[in-house]
Amino acid sequence: GESVGLHLPTLSVQEGDNSIINCAYSNSASDYFIWYKQESGKGPQFIIDIRSNMDKRQGQRVTVLLNKTVKHLSLQIAATQPGDSAVYFCAENKGLTGGGNKLTFGTGTQLKVEL
Amino acid sequence: DTAVSQTPKYLVTQMGNDKSIKCEQNLGHDTMYWYKQDSKKFLKIMFSYNNKELIINETVPNRFSPKSPDKAHLNLHINSLELGDSAVYFCASSQGRLAGGLNFGPGTRLTVT
Numbered sequence: 043g044e045s046v047g048l049h050l051p052t053l054s055v056q057e058g059d060n061s062i063i064n065c066a067y068s069n070s071a072s073d074y075f076i077w078y079k080q081e082s083g084k085g086p087q088f089i090i091d092i093r094s095n096m097d098k099r100q101g102q103r104v105t106v107l108l109n110k111t112v113k114h115l116s117l118q119i120a121a122t123q124p125g126d127s128a129v130y131f132c133a134e135n136k137g138l139t140g141g142g143n144k145l146t147f148g149t150g151t152q153l154k155v156e157l
Numbered sequence: 158d159t160a161v162s163q164t165p166k167y168l169v170t171q172m173g174n175d176k177s178i179k180c181e182q183n184l185g186h187d188t189m190y191w192y193k194q195d196s197k198k199f200l201k202i203m204f205s206y207n208n209k210e211l212i213i214n215e216t217v218p219n220r221f222s223p224k225s226p227d228k229a230h231l232n233l234h235i236n237s238l239e240l241g242d243s244a245v246y247f248c249a250s251s252q253g254r255l256a257g258g259l260n261f262g263p264g265t266r267l268t269v270t
Contacts, residue, residue, distance in 0.1 A: 050198055076258045085161075085247050085261030086200070129198055133258075143188070143251060144213060145259060147200040 050129070052152040061119040065132030065148045070113065072134035076145070077106055077117045080129045089117070089130075119153075127155045160184050161262035163248050169268045170238055178233045178265045180248030188212075189231035190249040190259065191223060200247070206231055238269045 055061045067075070073094045078086035092099045092106045092115075099106050105118040115132050132148040161182045170176050182189060190213075191203040205213035206225040220236045231248060245266050249259040 078258070080198075083264075085249075085263050086259075087261070088258040091258060131200065144202065144205070145190075146202070150198045150200075 050150050050152060052154060054154045054156055055122050057124060057155055057157050058121055061117075061122045061126070061153060063117045063119075063130050063132075063151045063153065065115040065117075065151075067113050067115060067132065067134040067148070069134055069136060069146070070110075072136050072146075074135040074137075074143075075106070075108060075115055076133045076135070077104075077115075078131045078133060078147075079126075080131065080150070082128075086131060122153075122155050124155045124157065127153055129153070161248055161250055161260050163246075163262040163265050165265060166263060167266050167268075169270065171270055172238055172240060174238050175234070175236045176238060176267070177235070178246055178248075178267070180231045180233070180262060182229055182248075182250040182260070182262075184250055184252070184260060185229075186250035186252040186260070187228060188251045189225065189228075190251070191231065191233050192247040192249060192261075194245040194247060194264070196244070204231075204233075235267075238267075240269050243267055243269045 076091045077089045079089050080086045090101045090106050092108050097108050103120045107116045129150045129152050131150045133145045135145045164179050188207045190205045192200050194200045203217045204223040209225045222234045225231045245264045247264045248262040251259045
């Protein structure tokens with residue numbers, strides 16, 4: 043299943059299916075992008091990142107795709123499991139002169155895995 | 158060992174009160190942040206300190222005052238609490254150019270009645 047992460051939509055997928063979560067970012071100067079997973083009652087957890095000089099990066103069961111032309115980011119989760127149920131956020135970063143970073147989050151997508 | 162810790166986890170208080178949330182990180186990171194997450198799960202940066210120096214101060218009411226006594230601590234003090242301050246507040250830390258992203262704390266759920 044797919045979703046666009048501009049509101050807080052819910053994406054429901056069957057266990058074992060692949061999930062695709064989409065995100066549109068706003069700042070063409072952003073040079074680093076991160077996907078976070080937030081489980082209920084917890085803080086966001088890093089999943090995978092990608093720099094602006096790449097268009098694809100793979101991790102364990104997850105793949106991030108970056109399309110700078112249309113400022114679009116997606117997270118693909120293979121063989122979705124019940125433990126993947128959470129809210130997923132994309133985030134874009136712009137480094138600050140003198141140190142530090144400004145990480146801006148998208149609005150999140152709720153992923154629900156049905157047994 | 159908890160990398161980024163916050164206290165308290167829950168805070169219920171009345172309008173007009175003053176309260177503080179504490180944050181500590183044991184990762185040796187140079188930069189710390191406060192984020193606010195509203196009821197729609199939207200995460201917005203409030204403040205950032207790099208080596209105890211304030212580097213990000215978003216349009217936050219001046220009732221909110223961050224204090225960084227040292228690199229490992231960033232506390233958030235809120236004066237004259239309002240109903241709209243109810244949210245989950247997350248502390249985070251990072252090092253360098255964000256390789257590996259921000260490390261978030263478990264959050265503090267603030268409820269103003």
